[in-house]
Amino acid sequence: MIKASFKDYPLSSELLKAIGILNYQSPTKVQEQVIPAVLTQKDIIVKSQTGSGKTAAFAVPICQLVDWEENKPQALVLTPTRELAIQVKEELFNIGRFKRLKVAAIYGGTSFYNQQRELKQKTHIVVGTPGRVIEHIENFILDTSNIKYLVIDEADEMLDMGFIEQLETIITSLPQQHMTILLSATMPTDIKALCSKYMNDPIQIEIEEENQAVQRITQERYNVDEIDKMELLRELTIVENPDSCMIFCNTKQKVDEVYRELANLAYTCKKIHGGMEQRDRLKVMNDFKQGYFRYLVATDVAARGIDIDDITLVINYDIPEDGESYVHRIGRTGRIGKLGRAITFVTQIESRFLNDIQQYVGEELALKERPDKETVDNAKQDFVEKINTTPEIKETKGAQLSKEIMKLHINAGKKTKMRAVDIVGTLCSIKGMTKADIGIINIIDVSTFVEILNNKGELVFQELQKTPIKGRLRTVSKVDM
Numbered sequence: 001m002i003k004a005s006f007k008d009y010p011l012s013s014e015l016l017k018a019i020g021i022l023n024y025q026s027p028t029k030v031q032e033q034v035i036p037a038v039l040t041q042k043d044i045i046v047k048s049q050t051g052s053g054k055t056a057a058f059a060v061p062i063c064q065l066v067d068w069e070e071n072k073p074q075a076l077v078l079t080p081t082r083e084l085a086i087q088v089k090e091e092l093f094n095i096g097r098f099k100r101l102k103v104a105a106i107y108g109g110t111s112f113y114n115q116q117r118e119l120k121q122k123t124h125i126v127v128g129t130p131g132r133v134i135e136h137i138e139n140f141i142l143d144t145s146n147i148k149y150l151v152i153d154e155a156d157e158m159l160d161m162g163f164i165e166q167l168e169t170i171i172t173s174l175p176q177q178h179m180t181i182l183l184s185a186t187m188p189t190d191i192k193a194l195c196s197k198y199m200n201d202p203i204q205i206e207i208e209e210e211n212q213a214v215q216r217i218t219q220e221r222y223n224v225d226e227i228d229k230m231e232l233l234r235e236l237t238i239v240e241n242p243d244s245c246m247i248f249c250n251t252k253q254k255v256d257e258v259y260r261e262l263a264n265l266a267y268t269c270k271k272i273h274g275g276m277e278q279r280d281r282l283k284v285m286n287d288f289k290q291g292y293f294r295y296l297v298a299t300d301v302a303a304r305g306i307d308i309d310d311i312t313l314v315i316n317y318d319i320p321e322d323g324e325s326y327v328h329r330i331g332r333t334g335r336i337g338k339l340g341r342a343i344t345f346v347t348q349i350e351s352r353f354l355n356d357i358q359q360y361v362g363e364e365l366a367l368k369e370r371p372d373k374e375t376v377d378n379a380k381q382d383f384v385e386k387i388n389t390t391p392e393i394k395e396t397k398g399a400q401l402s403k404e405i406m407k408l409h410i411n412a413g414k415k416t417k418m419r420a421v422d423i424v425g426t427l428c429s430i431k432g433m434t435k436a437d438i439g440i441i442n443i444i445d446v447s448t449f450v451e452i453l454n455n456k457g458e459l460v461f462q463e464l465q466k467t468p469i470k471g472r473l474r475t476v477s478k479v480d481m
Helices: 013-021 029-039 054-065 082-095 112-119 130-138 155-160 164-173 189-198 210-216 226-240 252-264 278-290 323-330 348-361 373-387 420-428 457-464
Strands: 044-047 075-078 103-106 125-128 149-152 179-184 203-206 217-223 245-248 269-272 295-298 313-316 340-346 406-410 438-443 448-452 476-479
Touching: 013 054, 013 082, 029 044, 029 054, 029 179, 029 203, 044 054, 054 075, 054 082, 054 149, 054 179, 075 082, 075 130, 075 164, 082 103, 082 125, 082 278, 103 112, 103 130, 112 130, 125 130, 130 164, 155 164, 155 179, 155 189, 164 189, 179 189, 217 348, 226 245, 226 252, 226 313, 226 340, 226 373, 252 269, 252 295, 269 278, 313 323, 323 340, 323 348, 340 348, 406 457, 420 438, 420 448, 448 457, 457 476
Parallel strands: 044 179, 044 203, 075 125, 075 149, 103 125, 149 179, 217 340, 245 295, 245 313, 269 295, 313 340
Antiparallel strands: 406 448, 406 476, 438 448
16 A cells, blocks of 8 residues: 555654754655565565665664663664765764764775774664775674664675675574565666575565656767867856756766866866865765755766755766666766756767667667857856855754754763663753653763753753762763754
């Protein structure tokens, strides 16, 4: 039976509250089928295109199934890239916010020690890339003995990146009795073999062929010589005048080159590619999501699985070399039922790639004529006006959730033998406070961070100025969320 609302599923009030604040209107097609299937706790294979809302499809029921009282990790989500791990962690964290679920993200390129410290505390869900997950398992840091739910996200990308053996290593480290959810846009032979080997009579859910996703995206191409690409890009961005635009190149060197040219033309733009530090890539993606700049020049590191709302235009400055990469690139626009636009530059030598792409998507990319000088000149005024206008900054997905939550810092931590039970005991001694008003507690070496829910932050902050914690008054301050 099709569910018209998330309220029609057996979900806790805490989850429904978060879902409502996150403004999830009604379940998407993939969510309609996956949520009830996951709640049955049977193995599931999901084949669904990019931009269909499949992260929430497994995140919502996983958050429902996880037991808050249990200290060891109960769910493990594997992703092919760091960016996707961070995004999935945020979605799980947001959905489970009022259930007070602790979600950890572990991936390479960042401090192993910090991740170790986080995993040693109460953790409900772990999201990570295969290599770093294995490191934590082999070092006896990630305890998998209580994992009940395994999610393998973007399985075909895992295959492309050579992670199949690592996936098998992780799977064999888990308890024999666990549920597996595998999500993939395509189902290559090796993925089918993995499913056959490790899944028990899985439910199979197929929403639609991936290339049908492109039907809501207007696709056009321009024949151009390599030397003329930048001038064509300038003309088209003036005529199209997008609110938000991603420009894809095949190499990091080309990204750097295009970015420099656009920056010199005073475009509000940034770049992202695999040669950048992880923290810099993360900052660029977050700033782009919030609309601090209009143009992002990127390699395929930003093409897959990254959820950014309302990208109005995608431009393939370099044509991708296969149809699957093309679909993932243009899938950054036209997300979850919205309409989008995609433009591809094609040089004469690249025509063979065009043929493969058109065959893959099952339609011809409309060949367009370069805009004439008059058209460009007529569009310039509106373009200059927009480029000189500060973009409207969008709230992050979790911003609304944080409005009734206050995060407090206490100047005591592990080195002073501070424990979560000490914090909870003190907070529950405050008149009007219950366990349900206490969010995530994070205890590190000399500091403790605790979230106070349900608009009770100010009350707690004032009371802790005169209430001892573990026998002593502590310095307590507010933390920006």
